Amino acid sequence: MGLDPGLRRLALGTLLAAYPGPVPPPWAIDLVADGLAGHTLFGTNIHDPAQVSASTAALRTGRDDVLIAIDEEGGDVTRLAHATGSPYPGNAALGAVGDVALTRRIYQAIGAELVGLGITVDLAPTVDVNSADDNPVIGTRSFGADPVEVAAHAAAAVAGLQAAGVAACAKHFPGHGATVVDSHHELPTLDVAPDVLRQRDLPPFAAVVSAGTKAVMTAHIRVPALTGDGPATFSRTVLVDLLREEYGFDGAVITDALEMKGAALAAGGIAPGAVRALAAGADLLCIGAKVDADLVEQVAAEIVAALGDGRLELARVEQAAGRAAKLAAWTRTAGRTTAGPGQEGYAAARRAVRVEGVLAGLDRPLVVQVHAASTIAEGRVPWGLGPHLVDAELIRVVAAESDPADLRRRAGDRPIVLVGRHLHRLPGGPELATALAATHPVTVVEMGWPAGWRPAGARAFVTTYGASHANGRAAAEVLGLTG
Incomplete structure (x- = not known):
């Protein structure tokens, strides 16, 4: 029934x-x-x-x-x-x-x-x-x-x-x-x-x-x-x-x-x-x-x-x-207003970026993006600096599987920009950052929730407070990598 x-x-x-x-x-x-x-x-x-x-x-x-x-x-x-x-x-x-x-x-x-x-x-x-x-x-x-x-x-x-x-x-x-x-x-x-x-x-x-x-x-x-x-x-x-x-x-x-x-x-x-x-x-x-x-x-x-x-x-x-x-x-x-996405989000993301240290000598860097899993709430959404880079090489790595010496050799005389989300809590993340910064000019870009951790020896630490397309463009702009 x-x-x-x-x-x-x-x-x-x-x-x-x-x-x-x-x-x-x-x-x-x-x-x-x-x-x-x-x-x-x-x-x-x-x-x-x-x-x-x-x-x-x-x-x-x-x-x-x-x-x-x-x-x-x-x-x-x-x-x-x-x-x-x-x-x-x-x-x-x-x-x-x-x-x-x-x-x-x-x-x-x-x-x-x-x-x-x-x-x-x-x-x-x-x-x-x-x-x-x-x-x-x-x-x-x-x-x-x-x-x-x-x-x-x-x-x-x-x-x-x-x-x-x-x-x-x-x-x-x-x-x-x-x-x-x-x-x-x-x-x-x-x-x-x-x-x-x-x-x-x-x-x-x-x-x-x-x-x-x-x-x-x-x-x-x-x-x-x-x-x-x-x-x-x-x-x-x-x-x-x-x-x-x-x-x-x-x-x-x-x-x-x-x-x-x-x-x-x-x-x-x-x-x-x-x-x-x-x-x-x-x-x-x-x-x-x-x-x-x-x-x-x-x-x-x-x-x-x-x-x-x-x-x-x-x-x-x-x-x-x-x-x-x-x-x-x-x-x-309800009274309604309609519009497509404008540019104000990008300007707002730029205002949020915080830089500790000195951003200098970032000509043609090797950009190393460290893999980070997404939560179910976030889903698999692209993130990082990739879409915004001009005249920079981008590679993606898993922190725990990366050899700092190999990355340094690949970079040669170029600086390294290390990009991560919650880098401090990724397996192998802090160790990779510290090892690279010990012998190479390294700038770290943190696109997750900011924590107290800072890698010893890094030239600069950049915090974006998020990993959206707008946040990624803002970071690339601050680093001078957008052309």
């Missing part, structure tokens, strides 16, 4: 699904017509602007107020520019510049580009305070390590996006910045008192609530004093008592992807996780990237079953679907 049509439609109204490929398949559009709240676009859905516009138009044939979301943070996390790298610097670079008016303009430019493509929700900004230097999943996605400064930029980012007419979704509540493991792979634990969160992690969320953010995304992190053994995504104490009652948020609570291990392992699967998130107070459930029609139906069926066996109350699911519908209504009536 099939699901009750009314309850199925109600359950679908709480789900953000996804689909494979550049063209929405018929089932993705049919589900929208049946009440699905919306879809999230990933890099696999993006080829070029005309194709994206055609895809969003196709989704609207299912229902004209369908939510179409995307992770477009600028910097290291981009879906629109996944093939080339973002033309915008990310949050760490904007935080380094320290100009909140610039942050607002950059995010308004991102928002205008999204609106022009028919996208209505940006799963950004990241407003986590990156208090752990070796945080593997936030890092340059954060505006910085100071809660007051992050709060100011977070509010500006939300204002910029929403001025363009796209709904902002500030993430990851109650703060992912102090973690040292990636919630895509496991459940991080922050064993701190709630007052620590209030002082260190929560000020940016208070700021975005005051700025009117339309949505807040949950974190798959465990804070034992608040969440017990599970993640914040499944905690009513966090989502209702803290976010809604203490901080006064009245918009839509969107979960981080339920396919992530930090949620799925804790719940025993995506569908049970959906029920637990709804019960805790979430409104829109982001299923993840690997979604098909069967998975959506499975999740909807689990929600309907939970309504029948008492795990969920009807009023709670109606409330969640109502908040999703309210968000959709806002996206239809």
Whole structure:
């Protein structure tokens, strides 16, 4: 026997699904017509602007107020520019510049580009305070390590996006910045008192609530004093008592992807996780990237079953679907500005570059780019100085497999520019830098989150605060390698 049509439609109204490929398949559009709240676009859905516009138009044939979301943070996390790298610097670079008016303009430019493509929700900004230097999943996605400064930029980012007419979704509540493991792979634990969160992690969320953010995304992190053994995504104490009652948020609570291990392992699967998130107070459930029609139906069926066996109350699911519908209504009536990516992102990235030491004698260098794996959030996006170099040789190496003597011989009498992301924590990275600098003129370009490590003997240390296309061009310009 099939699901009750009314309850199925109600359950679908709480789900953000996804689909494979550049063209929405018929089932993705049919589900929208049946009440699905919306879809999230990933890099696999993006080829070029005309194709994206055609895809969003196709989704609207299912229902004209369908939510179409995307992770477009600028910097290291981009879906629109996944093939080339973002033309915008990310949050760490904007935080380094320290100009909140610039942050607002950059995010308004991102928002205008999204609106022009028919996208209505940006799963950004990241407003986590990156208090752990070796945080593997936030890092340059954060505006910085100071809660007051992050709060100011977070509010500006939300204002910029929403001025363009796209709904902002500030993430990851109650703060992912102090973690040292990636919630895509496991459940991080922050064993701190709630007052620590209030002082260190929560000020940016208070700021975005005051700025009117339309949505807040949950974190798959465990804070034992608040969440017990599970993640914040499944905690009513966090989502209702803290976010809604203490901080006064009245918009839509969107979960981080339920396919992530930090949620799925804790719940025993995506569908049970959906029920637990709804019960805790979430409104829109982001299923993840690997979604098909069967998975959506499975999740909807689990929600309907939970309504029948008492795990969920009807009023709670109606409330969640109502908040999703309210968000959709806002996206239809918001004043919109549209534009393609301009050049301001490149100018902003240039302002963020910091140089320690002396940049001299960099004629025709050997540029050595050290391989660094990408996180799931970042995806495989090109990075580095390569596209911007003129009259310089570029080679790519794995730090732990490189022979400094071979690199010195290849360089000959030319200087070496060593380019890395989080070079200090790559296996063999610090050793390679130190060995090269001991006998050769070396300039290090760090394109990840800046740490305290500096290689002994290096002529200069350049920090870009990100690895986007804009950050790469900025570094090449500062080094005088763009011609």
